[in-house]
Amino acid sequence: MELLYFGDSGWGDELAIATLMTIAVSITAMVIGFVFAAIFTPLKLSKRKYFNLISNSYTTVIRGVPELLVIYLFFFGGSGAIMYVASIFGYNDYIEINAFITGSFSIGIISGAYSTEVFRGAIQSIDKGQFEAAKVLGVSKFTQFYKIILPQMLRLAIPNLSNVWQITLKDTSLISVTGLVEIMRQSYIAAGSTRDPLFFYSCAAVLYLILTYLSMKLINKLEVKYSRGY
């Protein structure tokens, strides 16, 4: 148990910081995912075949290819791509991207594909009459979305978004291959230096369980809040 002491003698504080890192990466990835979903959901619902094709290929490819492969693509290809873009603007020095950015971006793209599907389903299951009523009343497109569609959509989307959150949280463990010190990487380091992998990986499992448990509790509260009146 002294392995978990805080301070120099134990790994308690390192694991605590790593847990915060996992939470930070998950939230960043989730937010990036929402940005992607905000771009691709309208494309998916658009009447133009061309837009549908773009959005469908994004969600199909990302959901059909292992997360680890996507992470490797960004880990090995990310800095190369940025350097290529920079070289067009005449900047030829080596650019290294932060592991946090690579990690949260690649997980964000993955969670974005799942979020897109969730939002598409939620918008499609809103009664058509709502759109028509808004149109008849002369509500602008912007107000229609923010005041009428979004509140109803959120109620339908939150249970599924909670699944996306769980997937994202667990996917962040894969970023450890890029060297970002989150729970998994920290347990790997600790296991290597103390030669006690069983203990540290079990700690990691317990930490993940605590995170998933707490987030379930929080999301349940949100669900209650957004389903008032139903």
Added chain:
Amino acid sequence: MFNSFPKLLSAAVITLKLLFASLFFGLFIGLLFAILRLNKNILINKFAYGYSYVFRGTPLLVQIFIIYFGLAQIEYLRTSFLWVILKEPYWCAIIAFTLNTGAYTSEILRSAFQTIKPGIIEAGKSLGISNKIIFYKIQIPIAIRQSLPAYGNEIILMMKGTSLASTVTLMDLTGVAKYIISTTFKPIEVFIVAGGIYLFMTFIIHNVIKYLEKKYSFQQ
């Protein structure tokens, strides 16, 4: 880009082997724990719930690492006959995948069992069929049909999960792809080829499940 194709294709065979082995064993474990979940004894019930909660609440990577790196630490296991299996990364990966997919499968099957209409079981009882036969010949086939769509998703998730075998030194499709990327520094080309193989497999699984759903649908 095309030079890497044969290498990746032969690695895909390992991915498929891992997938089918873990799905095969996972189905049995899933069925076992689904039945335990429906048990009225609260201890057995809680045990089955705890199993599925732990394996669904932790990342697959942690599970593989605990089994591959963690269990090797126990002195007793290293001297026992189990060591023959546990020293191989291949079997460790299969054990981890089996336990993981077993947890998800048990949830899928449990909800399928719970959605069976009581009238069907009552009809069986009133015809004088024994409980055992009702379970094997009526409940299980209906539950399998009910759970096909969700199970299809689980197969695809598991196929993506097998990529984690590359973290315990197994050269599956993702492992070989990573190796080629790190030696040739051509991430995009390799991603396209390897991703294409994965997508092809997803496509096949998706269509097979669709076909089965149609074949075993209630309206024939």
